[in-house]
Amino acid sequence: MWTAAWLHGAAATDDVLDALAVWREHHDVVAADHTAADELDLPMRGSYPASPVQLLAALRRVGTVGTRLVLPAPGDVRGLGGQTSFATAALTAREGVVLTGARFGLVPVPAADQVLSWTVHTLPSTAVVEHVGLGEAEHALSEALRSSAATLQSLDVAKGRPGVRDELRGRLATRPDPDWPAGMPQRALRVLQRANEVATILQLAAEDEPGAALSSAAANQRADALRPLDAAVRAARTAAVHEAIRVLAEGADHY
DSSP states (O other), X not given: OHHHHHHTTSSOXXXXXXXXXXXXXXXXXXXXXXXXXXXXXXXXXXXXXBOHHHHHHHHHHTTOOEEXXXXXXXXXXXXXXXXXXXXXXXXXXXXXXXXXXXXXXXXXXXXXXXXXXXXXXEOSSOOOOOOOOHHHXXXXXXXXXXXXXXXXXXXXXXTTOTTHHHHHHHHHHHXXXXXXXXXXXXXXXXXXXXXXXXXXXXXXXXSOOTTOOOOHHHHXXXXXXXXXXXXXXXXXXXXXXXXXXXHHHHHHHHO
């Protein structure tokens, strides 16, 4: 979102760099292939990395007009654009960024303590992405949570964890709390916050209860109950980010 705002003149370079610092203290950038290295003037993977400042300059130079978030998962590879090194890396990391107006994708991976490494991959083509509106994604998240609640309750996911509510609050409190660009739509922020809350519930629900030994059938039943909710969380996050990017870009262009 910060990069999209920066590309449209609604944020300064320092704003983008400050926003990155919330996620990791240091960020470095490398290219996964020679095309990305040559066109973006970036070092190849395994060489001394470039900085985010160099990447930002390269994005503008190659005509990047925006960004698109992808949150793939096994069985759901929408938006990855076929079998590529980017698709493989993004699926492994379960996140990635596609540059619109340019044929590159970025995948962030923690490289060391307080270091996040961004690898840039060349894309052969732009993937066709099904648009999901923010309202539709928000409704789907609520419906998925409602339909999963009875199953999760029957599985006693909180049994043996009397402090589960405190644990949930504690995990939410440790999530990064980034600043957002000026003009960030409040509804998109609310959907992101709701998706984060449900994602944290999913983490707790997916964990074995202390001392419990789930049967294979019970583990499969729990996974089946959580899978639609995970998909709804990813769809809500993606829709919220894309709506924010649209609003920020339009606001900057009108200004």
